[in-house]
Amino acid sequence: MKIIVCIKQVPDTETQIKIAPGGKSIVKDDIKWVMNPYDEYGVEEALRIKEKLGGEVIVVGLGPKRVTESLRTALAMGADKGILISDPAAEGSDALATAKALATAIKGLQPDLIFAGQRGVDEDMGIAGAALAEYLGIPHFSVITKVEMAPDGKSVKCHKPVEGQTLVFEAPLPVVITAQKGLNEPRYASLPGIMKAKKKPLEEKTLAALGLNPSEFGEGARKLKIVEITPPPARKAGKIVQGDSPESKAKELAKLLHEEAKAI
Amino acid sequence: MPQGVMVIAEQRDGEIRKVSYEVVSEGKRLADKLGQKVIAVLLGQNIKAKAATLGHYGADKIVVADDAKLASYTPDAYASVIAQVVKANDPAILLLGASVQGKDLAARLSARLGVGMAQDCTAFSIDNGRLNAVRPIYAGKAYAKVTFSDNYPHIATARPNVMPTNPPDASKAAETADAGVALDDSALKTKVADVIRDAAGKVDLTEADKIVSGGRGMKGPEGFKVLEDLAAVMGASVGASRSAVDAGWRSHTDQVGQTGKVVSPNLYVACGISGAIQHLAGMSTSKVVVAINKDPEAPIFQKADYGVVDDLFKVVPALTEEVKKMA
Numbered sequence: 001m002k003i004i005v006c007i008k009q010v011p012d013t014e015t016q017i018k019i020a021p022g023g024k025s026i027v028k029d030d031i032k033w034v035m036n037p038y039d040e041y042g043v044e045e046a047l048r049i050k051e052k053l054g055g056e057v058i059v060v061g062l063g064p065k066r067v068t069e070s071l072r073t074a075l076a077m078g079a080d081k082g083i084l085i086s087d088p089a090a091e092g093s094d095a096l097a098t099a100k101a102l103a104t105a106i107k108g109l110q111p112d113l114i115f116a117g118q119r120g121v122d123e124d125m126g127i128a129g130a131a132l133a134e135y136l137g138i139p140h141f142s143v144i145t146k147v148e149m150a151p152d153g154k155s156v157k158c159h160k161p162v163e164g165q166t167l168v169f170e171a172p173l174p175v176v177i178t179a180q181k182g183l184n185e186p187r188y189a190s191l192p193g194i195m196k197a198k199k200k201p202l203e204e205k206t207l208a209a210l211g212l213n214p215s216e217f218g219e220g221a222r223k224l225k226i227v228e229i230t231p232p233p234a235r236k237a238g239k240i241v242q243g244d245s246p247e248s249k250a251k252e253l254a255k256l257l258h259e260e261a262k263a264i
Numbered sequence: 265m266p267q268g269v270m271v272i273a274e275q276r277d278g279e280i281r282k283v284s285y286e287v288v289s290e291g292k293r294l295a296d297k298l299g300q301k302v303i304a305v306l307l308g309q310n311i312k313a314k315a316a317t318l319g320h321y322g323a324d325k326i327v328v329a330d331d332a333k334l335a336s337y338t339p340d341a342y343a344s345v346i347a348q349v350v351k352a353n354d355p356a357i358l359l360l361g362a363s364v365q366g367k368d369l370a371a372r373l374s375a376r377l378g379v380g381m382a383q384d385c386t387a388f389s390i391d392n393g394r395l396n397a398v399r400p401i402y403a404g405k406a407y408a409k410v411t412f413s414d415n416y417p418h419i420a421t422a423r424p425n426v427m428p429t430n431p432p433d434a435s436k437a438a439e440t441a442d443a444g445v446a447l448d449d450s451a452l453k454t455k456v457a458d459v460i461r462d463a464a465g466k467v468d469l470t471e472a473d474k475i476v477s478g479g480r481g482m483k484g485p486e487g488f489k490v491l492e493d494l495a496a497v498m499g500a501s502v503g504a505s506r507s508a509v510d511a512g513w514r515s516h517t518d519q520v521g522q523t524g525k526v527v528s529p530n531l532y533v534a535c536g537i538s539g540a541i542q543h544l545a546g547m548s549t550s551k552v553v554v555a556i557n558k559d560p561e562a563p564i565f566q567k568a569d570y571g572v573v574d575d576l577f578k579v580v581p582a583l584t585e586e587v588k589k590m591a
Contacts, residue, residue: 011402013403013522013541013542015402016405017402017405017406019406026402026406037523038523094380095374096374096375096378096380099375121402121403121522121523122401122402123401124383124384124399124400124401124402124403125371125381125383126367126368126371126383127371127374127375127381127383129371130339130368130371130372130374130375131371131372131374131375133372134372134375134376135375138453139339139340139453139454140339140372141339141454142339142368142371143364143368157457159460160364161364161517162276162337162363162364162365163276163281163363163364163468163470163471164276164461164462164466164467164468164471165276165459165460165461165462166459166460166462167336167337167456167458167459168456168457168458168459168460169338169454169455169456169457170454170455170456170457171453171454171455172453181516181519181523181524182516182517222380222413223374223378223379223380223381223412223413223415224380224381224382224410224411224412224413225380225410225411225412225413226408226409226410227396227408227409227410227411228408228409229401229406229407229408229409230406230407230409231406231407232400232404232405232406232407232548233407235553235567235569236569238553238565238567238568238569238570238571239569239570239571240565240571240572240573241570241571241572246572246574246575246578246579246582247578247582249572249574249579249582250572250579250580250582250583250585250586251582251586253554253570253572253579253583253586254583254586254587254590255586256570257531257552257554257570258590261531261552261569261570263474263530263531263551263552264474264498264531264587264590
């Protein structure tokens, strides 16, 4: 089995997001960059399938040089090879352009299965996985909580929770699966794993090396454009419910919710 | 010249979902600004009769794709049908609800049609004849106003329970037509092997009108009993913060927050939840927020409309009694 896992880096979720002057981007200095949390589930699932059915796991990322750190983390977890697509022309690309670059890098590898995280916790869009599948001409299954490989390794069943039910999809490989929390518990990279990772192959490719036209990437090629970025809308200041006992506060709260807020 | 607003409605087990009426209503508001029309599209099996209600909320025309292969959602089949309907009608704007299905379909369509897509939007506007959308980013730590390139249609998904539905007008009869599209078997590789239904009577958090949620302050799984009692008398669903889920007290399907569900109920009661930014990301568009926590410094109080600084194990049961009296 040849399994690809796509990863990206995002600001750690504790990061304070500051809006850059001009209001069209966020300040990127002083950010702690980490592997997108949902991507970890993809790496872990790929490793489990490799352990069960044999094969190799190749991890692919697009971005600046620092993304190498997260690729090494995946290698330390047990992935076999890494590919970094890095090109100044790709800076500011939207999800479709990013997926295009990933698809081009991946196509030649003839993968059986491709994992990605269900969305990046930076942009919260969830496009790249589906777009990647579209460009590869294969099915995709997003926000998946369970993967069952057929014993012959030729097809897969994926569990997708929707509101009120779980859909179990089945399709022949290759497919793209985007990982949701609950799919598995990602392993920590062991110290021996970290040491081995330093020697595992990690290639770097530019857009041109992939045969891609840089003018189709970057800020200017975006299909979705940022008009402005603002702080979140302020909520009207609330009130602390007064009372001299928990019971009297509960009574007052019920009254406020019923009469003032009309919420109950 | 692309014209009009197309809305992809969503049905589950033959019933049109509430978010679809919200999106048709919003689509109508946008179409009115443009002086254009709304086409609603419904996919499923045996759904023709239900489709008419889309007209009551503002659709001028309804296109129905009724086929056994569309009974249950698959990305392949639905994207294939919609792409053909889009091609036949050339809309300027394509809207879906930001339900699980809507977000998935919108992502695939964005790539298939080569157009921009704004996900989980909380507001729309028309500027210079073009759709603009506002959406949270970085788990709601910032909001982005976005617009689109000259590639049409402009796709966007609307966060459920944020945009108002129009008062339905049953006298409005929209023109209904068959989608008349081909479902090419060779292109449809995905099958639905099974549909596993959730426990009966359990309302998905993203559809709940009221949510009572517990965090680390619940101290253990047994602590959630008082929340379940309150939820029962209020007609609410029970949610949980990441702390409670990671501790194994509640299922991940109950988690509200950045790595859980995004909910937008009319009432959100946060009990024993400190209000970390990652939790707020999941409930910040709730209409009324109540916080019950004995720590007066808990950040949740900054975001609550009503705060009770006290022991939740005393306040919540007392609140349950008060609500019972109202019934």
